[in-house]
Amino acid sequence: MGQIPTIKPDLRYDYTATLIKDGLYIIGGATPDGKTPNYPFLFLDISIPFDTKQLKWHDLSNLSKNDIVPSHKSAAAIKGGADNNTLFLYGGMNLENNTMSLVCTLNNLSWDTPKINGTPPNGKLFMTPVIDYNGSSSQSYWSSNPSELEVLRQHNTELEAKVAELEVFRQRNTELEVEKAKLEEVWRSRVTLQEKKLPSLKTRMRGSGRN
Incomplete structure (x- = not known):
């Protein structure tokens, strides 16, 4: 994972921020004028000291340049799966009229669209994910906001x-x-x-x- 300390991410809103072990993943969002921000997929290594005035971001946007995770905002993200190492991305509003799966997972820096059983929640915007960790197993609950x-x-x-x-x-x-x-x-x-x-x-x- 190459580090690019000189990049300056656009100001954005309605993005997801997910903490998995020693990494913070920032995905999606839109600029104040409603466009796709530069570097739509960012990673911050928090296992080492960092300066909040000059964060050393990793750009992972190339992982999203496919049909699985297009430009979007207002999604929900949470960690889960085995050992809580998987990032689950749910819902969201597409910014470029591309097809977007309801649920996507990121594991070992690889996106996938898992098969989901049961009836999904009614909404897919402004969701609130909650994780319940119990030993080696984990469950994720999704509550639908308006x-x-x-x-x-x-x-x-x-x-x-x-x-x-x-x-x-x-x-x-x-x-x-x-x-x-x-x-x-x-x-x-x-x-x-x-x-x-x-x-x-x-x-x-x-x-x-x-x-």
């Missing part, structure tokens, strides 16, 4: 609720404006009435002064 469509629907529901609150505020503001206008009209009427009474009041006061 799909992107469900997340958008939830956001839309929240926005609609905020719009409804804003409409209530606007309605209340309109009512207050109407109430203010009524009070101002009452005040003007009283002022006008007092102004009309003022001449006769002055006349009476002058008459009272002469007597």
Whole structure:
């Protein structure tokens, strides 16, 4: 595995990060503008001291240049298998309209698509993998988080609720404006009435002064 300390990986999001023994595997993800990042498959050896400001990444992207693991984001990854040496990659959203298997495994730096029995979870995006290690055996559980469509629907529901609150505020503001206008009209009427009474009041006061 050749080390390339000078590479500078693109900023990315929705990638997977899996720790297997003394190695950290970063797979997939997308750049802020939604494109495939450079070096989509990275490995960091954590068995030796490293500087977080100048990480010495291994580029394993050539292992993904096939039909098994195309460019993707929002997948889930976890270690498992015999001795927890196998990386399981599940689901994800393809970035380049290529066919992508639901489950892929990486063992000894070789990708494979295992045969999966049973019924898979409904979703394949934003999954949360959990591993239960018991002696020499391991089991992996996958809990489905909301799909992107469900997340958008939830956001839309929240926005609609905020719009409804804003409409209530606007309605209340309109009512207050109407109430203010009524009070101002009452005040003007009283002022006008007092102004009309003022001449006769002055006349009476002058008459009272002469007597």
